[in-house]
Amino acid sequence: xxxxxxxxxxxxxxxxxxxxxxxxxxxxxxxxxxxxxxxxxxxxxxxxxxxxxxxxxxxxxxxxxxxxxxxxxxxxxxxxxxxxxxxxxxxxxxxxxxxxxxxxxxxxxxxxxxxxxxxxxxxxxxxxxxxxxxxxxxxxxxxxxxxxxxxxxxxxxxxxxxxxxxxxxxxxxxxxxxxxxxxxxxxxxxxxxxxxxxxxxxxxxxxxxxxxxxxxxxxxxxxxxxxxxxxxxxxxxxxxxxxxxxxxxxxxxxxxxxxxxxxxxxxxxxxxxxxxxxxxxxxxxxxxxxxxxxxxxxxxxxxxxxxxxxxxxxxxxxxxxxxxxxxxxxxxxxxxxxxxxxxxxxxxxxxxxxxxxxxxxxxxxxxxxxxxxxxxxxxxxxxxxxxxxxxxxxxxxxxxxxxxxxxxxxxxxxxxxxxxxxxxxxxxxxxxxxxxxxxxxxxxxxxxxxxxxxxxxxxxxxxxxxxxxxxxxxxxxxxxxxxxxxxxxxxxxxxxxxxxxxxxxxxxxxxxxxxxxxxxxxxxxxxxxxxxxxxxxxxxxxxxxxxxxxxxxxxxxxxxxxxxxxxxxxxxxxxxxxxxxxxxxxxxxxxxx
Numbered sequence: 001x002x003x004x005x006x007x008x009x010x011x012x013x014x015x016x017x018x019x020x021x022x023x024x025x026x027x028x029x030x031x032x033x034x035x036x037x038x039x040x041x042x043x044x045x046x047x048x049x050x051x052x053x054x055x056x057x058x059x060x061x062x063x064x065x066x067x068x069x070x071x072x073x074x075x076x077x078x079x080x081x082x083x084x085x086x087x088x089x090x091x092x093x094x095x096x097x098x099x100x101x102x103x104x105x106x107x108x109x110x111x112x113x114x115x116x117x118x119x120x121x122x123x124x125x126x127x128x129x130x131x132x133x134x135x136x137x138x139x140x141x142x143x144x145x146x147x148x149x150x151x152x153x154x155x156x157x158x159x160x161x162x163x164x165x166x167x168x169x170x171x172x173x174x175x176x177x178x179x180x181x182x183x184x185x186x187x188x189x190x191x192x193x194x195x196x197x198x199x200x201x202x203x204x205x206x207x208x209x210x211x212x213x214x215x216x217x218x219x220x221x222x223x224x225x226x227x228x229x230x231x232x233x234x235x236x237x238x239x240x241x242x243x244x245x246x247x248x249x250x251x252x253x254x255x256x257x258x259x260x261x262x263x264x265x266x267x268x269x270x271x272x273x274x275x276x277x278x279x280x281x282x283x284x285x286x287x288x289x290x291x292x293x294x295x296x297x298x299x300x301x302x303x304x305x306x307x308x309x310x311x312x313x314x315x316x317x318x319x320x321x322x323x324x325x326x327x328x329x330x331x332x333x334x335x336x337x338x339x340x341x342x343x344x345x346x347x348x349x350x351x352x353x354x355x356x357x358x359x360x361x362x363x364x365x366x367x368x369x370x371x372x373x374x375x376x377x378x379x380x381x382x383x384x385x386x387x388x389x390x391x392x393x394x395x396x397x398x399x400x401x402x403x404x405x406x407x408x409x410x411x412x413x414x415x416x417x418x419x420x421x422x423x424x425x426x427x428x429x430x431x432x433x434x435x436x437x438x439x440x441x442x443x444x445x446x447x448x449x450x451x452x453x454x455x456x457x458x459x460x461x462x463x464x465x466x467x468x469x470x471x472x473x474x475x476x477x478x479x480x481x482x483x484x485x486x487x488x489x490x491x492x493x494x495x496x497x498x499x500x501x502x503x504x505x506x507x508x509x510x511x512x513x514x515x516x517x518x519x520x521x522x523x524x525x526x527x528x529x530x531x532x533x534x535x536x537x538x539x540x541x542x543x544x545x546x547x548x549x550x551x552x553x554x555x556x557x558x559x560x561x562x563x564x565x566x567x568x569x570x571x572x573x574x575x576x577x578x579x580x581x582x583x584x585x586x587x588x589x590x591x592x593x
Contacts, residue, residue: 048111053088063092071106116147124178132176134169151188158192203235211270221261229253238277247282247321249307288321289362298354306348314344330367333375333408375408376449383441391439393431401427411451420456421495463528470523470533478521490535504536
């Protein structure tokens with residue numbers, strides 16, 4: 001491109017001819033115009049170019065970019081450059097080649113921002129290391145000035161180890177790598193950690209290549225978590241799991257180690273692929289089971305502290321790292337299943353008896369019920385057959401009631417042994433859970449720890465008396481209390497129940513007896529052993545009809561048939577005065593009991 005200095009003036013130039021459009025010599029006006037235009041820079045809007053400061057004052061800086069007119073930049077955009085002077089070269093951003101006033105609009109600030117953004121994108125593309133100035137703290141990290149643009153440095157990207165004091169990095173210049181750019185929101189994320197990870201990775205490979213299982217190394221506690229402790233082994237990290245900190249129970253690793261503490265550890269295992277190293281601390285000391293008293297044996301008493309509770313039992317620490325389990329079944333002689341929390345609690349100091357001991361497997365089972373005598377040891381002495389006791393109802397089944405005479409001594413009252421007279425369908429008709437009930441020991445099964453108990457045996461068997469009261473042929477008043485297809489249950493005096501089939505429930509008028517009907521019934525069967533009484537209402541009026549028929553036949557002079565005679569000659573049995581007196585005495589005795 002030609003400059004104005006390269007064009008020499010023409011001394012005898014004819015201006016009149018030039019005004020009339022005449023050419024001068026061999027050069028036309030068009031050629032001259034073209035030559036002039038070539039001396040100017042060709043610029044575009046939104047472009048960054050270099051310019052020269054031609055003049056300046058307190059408010060404005062005039063910059064020549066080689067365009068047909070100069071541009072003006074506010075002086076405030078050069079506040080950082082206090083030594084700016086005429087003739088300096090500066091970058092400017094072309095906002096508009098011509099505004100309403102025909103002025104060229106330039107911006108030095110936008111030029112710096114555009115150049116910085118291009119520079120940042122270039123650094124990301126080339127994976128370049130750049131320098132930045134940490135301006136201040138912010139939520140989750142730091143703000144870093146990179147080429148005049150604010151970038152975010154996450155706290156996790158400051159260093160390979162956790163940072164506890166962020167303020168120590170403020171106002172420091174450090175090297176960074178750009179790891180992420182959001183082009184839409186103009187956000188930049190940088191990392192200092194990425195610079196040292198590559199170097200550390202090489203160190204890790206070298207360190208891991210020299211590791212051996214069982215090797216003891218010195219390390220520094222780098223981080224403590226609820227599940228373990230991270231140890232810095234000099235460029236590579238290892239983990240001591242919480243279970244490898246101590247032979248005893250550890251609630252939290254902070255009970256054993258502290259941050260920045262230097263400790264010796266042993267290598268348990270490592271993975272070349274995943275760069276993971278498993279470390280141990282407790283392995284540096286002998287196992288407590290090896291130091292356990294060699295004279296300890298089954299049956300000995302030990303003292304310990306409850307360290308862990310579960311529904312099925314409790315773990316007791318009798319020495320650091322030596323624990324035994326007390327199963328819930330070994331906590332009480334009672335056979336009722338209960339939770340271990342009902343007997344013990346964490347931290348409680350107790351005495352227990354050694355039940356099993358396996359030194360090879362390092363297992364031990366303990367018991368506390370063995371501290372008390374077994375209630376079944378002399379059961380036949382304390383609860384002999386025929387003895388009477390007060391028991392507490394524990395549970396119901398369809399066939400009986402389970403009761404507890406004392407802790408560890410349970411028994412069963414069969415449903416048939418609850419009452420002499422009542423037909424009980426379910427035990428809850430007779431008693432309730434938690435209630436006291438008087439019992440008598442009927443049988444003892446010491447091997448299976450079972451007692452057979454009875455309640456009705458506390459009273460005399462009234463069926464010995466009922467045998468005479470409800471003799472076959474006697475008539476009694478009864479009430480139908482239950483009705484079925486196969487018959488009905490009839491309530492008789494003295495809380496006795498009988499049964500009548502449908503054909504024995506036909507009234508004299510031919511109708512069927514109904515529920516709650518109160519009628520006369522004749523006993524047609526009595527079974528003392530099975531406590532069964534069979535009744536008939538229809539037999540009463542049937543016998544009366546036969547008696548009337550026989551009497552009529554006698555008056556007519558006809559002798560009754562032999563089989564009729566056996567019926568008519570047998571008088572209807574009634575309750576005698578002696579029976580009534582005996583029933584009254586029995587009733588009074590039953591009421592008293």
